[in-house]
Amino acid sequence: MTRLPGSEAPLPVPGIRLGAAAAGIKRRDRDDLLVIEAVPGATCAGVFTRNAFCAAPVLIARQHLAVSPRWLLINSGNANAGTGDQGLADALATCQMLADLAGGSAEAILPFSTGVIGEFLPVDKIAAALPQALAALDEAGWERAARAIMTTDTRPKMASRTCQIDGETITVTGIAKGAGMIEPNMATMLAFVATDARIGAADLQVLLAQATDLSFNRITVDGDTSTNDACVLLASGVASAKPLTPGTEAHDRFAAAVFEVCGELAEAIVRDGEGATKLIRIQVEQAANVEEARRVGKTIANSPLVKTAFFASDPNWGRILAAVGRAGCADLDISRVSIWLGEVRIVAGGGRADGYTEAAGAEVMARDDILIRVTLGRGAAEAKVLTCDFSYDYVRINAEYRT
Amino acid sequence: MTRLPGSEAPLPVPGIRLGAAAAGIKRRDRDDLLVIEAVPGATCAGVFTRNAFCAAPVLIARQHLAVSPRWLLINSGNANAGTGDQGLADALATCQMLADLAGGSAEAILPFSTGVIGEFLPVDKIAAALPQALAALDEAGWERAARAIMTTDTRPKMASRTCQIDGETITVTGIAKGAGMIEPNMATMLAFVATDARIGAADLQVLLAQATDLSFNRITVDGDTSTNDACVLLASGVASAKPLTPGTEAHDRFAAAVFEVCGELAEAIVRDGEGATKLIRIQVEQAANVEEARRVGKTIANSPLVKTAFFASDPNWGRILAAVGRAGCADLDISRVSIWLGEVRIVAGGGRADGYTEAAGAEVMARDDILIRVTLGRGAAEAKVLTCDFSYDYVRINAEYRT
Numbered sequence: 141m142t143r144l145p146g147s148e149a150p151l152p153v154p155g156i157r158l159g160a161a162a163a164g165i166k167r168r169d170r171d172d173l174l175v176i177e178a179v180p181g182a183t184c185a186g187v188f189t190r191n192a193f194c195a196a197p198v199l200i201a202r203q204h205l206a207v208s209p210r211w212l213l214i215n216s217g218n219a220n221a222g223t224g225d226q227g228l229a230d231a232l233a234t235c236q237m238l239a240d241l242a243g244g245s246a247e248a249i250l251p252f253s254t255g256v257i258g259e260f261l262p263v264d265k266i267a268a269a270l271p272q273a274l275a276a277l278d279e280a281g282w283e284r285a286a287r288a289i290m291t292t293d294t295r296p297k298m299a300s301r302t303c304q305i306d307g308e309t310i311t312v313t314g315i316a317k318g319a320g321m322i323e324p325n326m327a328t329m330l331a332f333v334a335t336d337a338r339i340g341a342a343d344l345q346v347l348l349a350q351a352t353d354l355s356f357n358r359i360t361v362d363g364d365t366s367t368n369d370a371c372v373l374l375a376s377g378v379a380s381a382k383p384l385t386p387g388t389e390a391h392d393r394f395a396a397a398v399f400e401v402c403g404e405l406a407e408a409i410v411r412d413g414e415g416a417t418k419l420i421r422i423q424v425e426q427a428a429n430v431e432e433a434r435r436v437g438k439t440i441a442n443s444p445l446v447k448t449a450f451f452a453s454d455p456n457w458g459r460i461l462a463a464v465g466r467a468g469c470a471d472l473d474i475s476r477v478s479i480w481l482g483e484v485r486i487v488a489g490g491g492r493a494d495g496y497t498e499a500a501g502a503e504v505m506a507r508d509d510i511l512i513r514v515t516l517g518r519g520a521a522e523a524k525v526l527t528c529d530f531s532y533d534y535v536r537i538n539a540e541y542r543t
Numbered sequence: 544m545t546r547l548p549g550s551e552a553p554l555p556v557p558g559i560r561l562g563a564a565a566a567g568i569k570r571r572d573r574d575d576l577l578v579i580e581a582v583p584g585a586t587c588a589g590v591f592t593r594n595a596f597c598a599a600p601v602l603i604a605r606q607h608l609a610v611s612p613r614w615l616l617i618n619s620g621n622a623n624a625g626t627g628d629q630g631l632a633d634a635l636a637t638c639q640m641l642a643d644l645a646g647g648s649a650e651a652i653l654p655f656s657t658g659v660i661g662e663f664l665p666v667d668k669i670a671a672a673l674p675q676a677l678a679a680l681d682e683a684g685w686e687r688a689a690r691a692i693m694t695t696d697t698r699p700k701m702a703s704r705t706c707q708i709d710g711e712t713i714t715v716t717g718i719a720k721g722a723g724m725i726e727p728n729m730a731t732m733l734a735f736v737a738t739d740a741r742i743g744a745a746d747l748q749v750l751l752a753q754a755t756d757l758s759f760n761r762i763t764v765d766g767d768t769s770t771n772d773a774c775v776l777l778a779s780g781v782a783s784a785k786p787l788t789p790g791t792e793a794h795d796r797f798a799a800a801v802f803e804v805c806g807e808l809a810e811a812i813v814r815d816g817e818g819a820t821k822l823i824r825i826q827v828e829q830a831a832n833v834e835e836a837r838r839v840g841k842t843i844a845n846s847p848l849v850k851t852a853f854f855a856s857d858p859n860w861g862r863i864l865a866a867v868g869r870a871g872c873a874d875l876d877i878s879r880v881s882i883w884l885g886e887v888r889i890v891a892g893g894g895r896a897d898g899y900t901e902a903a904g905a906e907v908m909a910r911d912d913i914l915i916r917v918t919l920g921r922g923a924a925e926a927k928v929l930t931c932d933f934s935y936d937y938v939r940i941n942a943e944y945r946t
Contacts, residue, residue: 190869191865191868191869192867192868192869192872192875192877193864193865193867193877193893194868219861221861221864221865222861222864222890222893222894222895223894223895224892224893224894224895225893226894227894256861257859257861257862257864257865258860258861258864258894320848321848321862321865362847362848363845363846363847364846364847364848364862364865364866364869365865365868365869366865367861367864367865442766443765443767444765444766444767444847444933444937444941445723445724445767445941448937448938448942449942451938451942452941452942452943454942457625457661458624458659458660458661458770459724459767461596461624461625461661461770462594462596462624462724462767462768462769462770463767464595464596465594465595465597465770466593466594466595466767466768469595472595474595474596487625489627490596490625490628491625491626491627491629491630492625492626492661530847530938532935532939534847534851534938535851535854535933535935535937535938538847538848538851538852538855539852539854539855539857540855
């Protein structure tokens with residue numbers, strides 16, 4: 141059996157401890173509060189949602205990011221979004237509570253929330269559970285942490301990589317959550333990645349922006365960009381005395397490990413997309429530029445007609461062709477466009493490819509991990525986008541989510 | 544009981560005859576072929592899909608529009624899209640067949656197809672049924688015609704208006720089809736509107752472009768712009784010796800009748816959207832410009848999370864707020880945004896409106912015709928968008944459509 145991406149037990153990261161607790165924010169029987177602590181001197185990078193109605197904790201976390209944060213305070217079950225000034229006061233209050241208990245300043249804490257939009261944060265419940273979360277702080281706390289941040293997720297999402305730098309083993313470990321309201325723009329619902337590498341905050345921010353652009357920003361479950369998307373990369377620096385410098389081979393090896401962790405977490409989110417039964421990889425090639433390639437990929441990925449055809453395992457290639465045609469490529473020469481389903485070419489020369497048979501298409505459609513490849517014949521740029529199919533369960537989950 | 548828009552028996556239009564027949568294109572037991580004939584000297588306007596992979600008949604119809612067409616030849620059950628050069632040859636062949644039978648030139652015929660993408664047109668079946676369609680030509684043929692062009696539609700869509708011009712009664716009657724792959728860009732799946740007014744072809748084209756922009760281009764069922772969208776306006780001119788001139792009061796009265804017929808047909812398409820249980824009217828006001836207002840409206844209208852919440856009658860206003868936030872309004876001041884559900888204000892000042900109660904929201908949500916009103920506080924532009932909810936049946940219909 142092949143291992144499901146994002147399911148392997150994560151490696152501890154020296155200098156990073158995690159502690160979860162059950163605060164009873166939405167349900168009584170599960171962890172929903174998480175503290176992540178980094179050693180003094182750690183660096184931190186973060187990227188956040190571009191949704192104009194971004195949540196109160198996103199506004200606070202953005203401000204505090206400038207002040208060398210050492211703690212992340214995360215809750216599930218309540219998004220603290222659409223909550224106005226009260227939401228900001230609540231997020232700040234929880235930061236202050238953690239600061240009082242942990243002995244730092246409130247500015248050293250980044251708050252994150254995920255869950256229902258529009259309800260006030262139950263600050264008292266968080267206050268009551270915070271001491272337990274701090275008492276649980278442990279370098280081995282990653283898997284329990286991955287479970288504490290889940291909402292409609294059906295499984296925790298975790299990934300680790302190691303690389304060798306100056307004879308030392310450097311670890312990169314991350315966790316993520318998210319199954320619906322997923323078309324990240326800057327970052328995903330919530331992803332927390334940590335490393336023991338030493339790297340300056342500015343360089344870490346550049347690296348995180350690149351990593352999220354190639355991973356979380358290339359996935360979509362339902363085209364809905366959340367109010368609470370955030371991705372944080374913590375570097376404890378305990379592994380090495382010498383900071384990593386961009387442009388060096390060591391930095392490249394480290395960057396590759398970060399890219400792989402983010403990529404694996406992004407894929408795990410799509411695989412666990414609400415109601416998903418299939419993973420769909422969309423690869424757009426020969427585009428005029430990367431923006432065009434990504435736009436074509438996203439148009440296919442967000443088409444309800446394409447997604448329901450994949451749910452039905454129906455090689456309804458006309459729906460893919462129609463999505464490419466409406467993706468806004470100016471003066472697209474459709475005679476140069478080809479579309480493949482797995483290794484089977486389905487469209488060429490403006491219509492059905494010569495020799496294509498429904499049987500060949502149906503064989504690919506029966507898989508649970510399917511590649512759609514589109515060559516536009518316009519240039520050399522390419523982009524990959526991941527999505528999932530659209531099933532009865534997507535409707536069920538989202539018609540029932542609050543009730 | 545209130546009358547369902549688009550359901551009333553349509554008024555005949557002097558100078559326009561319609562004839563339907565059963566060609567057995569996809570199913571044996573129903574009409575699927577339609578000929579619409581205008582008297583000599585009639586004028587014609589048309590708008591077509593902007594999908595780059597537009598269907599063969601769309602390419603032919605666009606060319607023939609320049610040559611004073613007198614006949615429309617329409618089939619359902621097969622879109623003749625994604626069919627390459629063979630598709631073009633097939634569409635031209637059916638035009639030639641009708642020309643031979645009716646005694647005109649092939650260039651005087653506009654072909655239209657709707658149905659499955661990617662299968663070749665059964666030209667022989669159309670040839671065999673064409674004489675029956677011609678024999679059936681009748682000014683009273685509108686309702687039978689509206690049924691002949693249906694695919695996944697559950698009911699025919701028809702509308703009529705009259706206006707008085709120079710003491711004469713002028714009629715405008717139209718039919719439309721479409722239930723899925725609906726986010727028209729220039730025109731809807733298929734809509735045919737006719738009048739006995741006399742109006743020049745160039746003026747008719749300007750009027751049709753305005754009418755579709757305010758009706759069919761403001762609706763969405765699933766965000767998928769079809770390969771076959773087309774809207775045609777025929778003016779037989781038999782009612783009056785004097786052509787209508789833009790800028791006159793008579794033209795304005797006539798334009799109002801055309802706008803109302805197109806608007807009623809567009810609403811009928813959304814009401815019959817695949818799996819739809821509710822009509823959702825989205826009105827965006829105080830936008831910086833019309834394009835921004837329309838973009839915000841379309842973002843709300845295409846959000847699967849908003850649409851499933853309406854299916855569940857759940858006043859989940861956070862999802863509407865999140866959609867407004869990701870609609871790409873630069874520097875949106877969320878403190879100036881308000882959102883209403885019917886007459887109930889749900890969002891103000893960046894969060895839940897003072898005094899809003901779930902009970903008040905739930906009362907509005909229980910209706911089957913619901914207004915979402917958004918005021919952006921940025922300017923004076925506004926736009927209306929119509930959509931429907933997203934139900935289990937949308938997934939069922941589209942998972943079963945070909946199989």
